[in-house]
Amino acid sequence: FxxxxxxxxxxxxxxxxxxxxxxxxxxxxxxxxxxxxxxxxxxFLHRFAAAGAAVRYHAVHADQVEDILALDIALRRNDTEWFETLPPEIDNQLVHKLYYGHFMCHVFHQDYVVKKGADSHALKEQMLAILNQRGAEYPA
Structure with a gap:
């Protein structure tokens, strides 16, 4: 699933x-x-495996991964759009997106595996701008 x-x-x-x-x-x-x-x-031990997945991927695929961009966010209480739709200019800089969170409180841990050569600091600023538009709070 x-x-x-x-x-x-x-x-x-x-x-x-x-x-x-x-x-x-x-x-x-x-x-x-x-x-x-x-x-x-x-x-419940799977929580720890999920939390370390991006870091482990980076270690195994260091030749393909520049960095891990980890964001802890809180969505608005009644927000039904839990997954963002990233514009292609951001999505094209990512190898993988990993989402895990706390059901019923709208707090999510979003780990983005950044492609080798991408500017992770500039990417973070772009991501935070999207979160601001969504009304999310960070860090959660």
Whole structure:
């Protein structure tokens, strides 16, 4: 799947969430499953793998990567556009874009793997201008 959501829950809301997810995914693309306690512990370790992915990519592909541009942003409370659409002059300077965040609070960690030879400082200024237009706050 393109997106993964990890919910850590306890109490009476668990049954309600499970019923909602069953109903939702009966009609929508995707799926869910309830982890055992051990699976849950292991699943939450993926947060650390995701957080280090850009740095690891840079280390392995140093000949293709100039830098990592890491931005921690907070979108507006009711913002439904979580992913930006970058103009080609910015997107063409990137090898990869990695997004991960905190569900329900609109805080996102956005790591951009910058192509070799690109000016990462100028790129950051362009990115911050886009975030300003979107009404985002940074650092989150």
């Amino acid at each position: 393109e997106h993964h959501l990890l919910l850590k829950m306890a109490g009476p809301g668990v049954a309600e969430a499970e019923q909602y997810l069953k109903s939702y995914f009966a009609q929508a693309e995707g799926d869910f499953f309830v982890c055992t306690p051990e699976e849950g512990k292991k699943a």
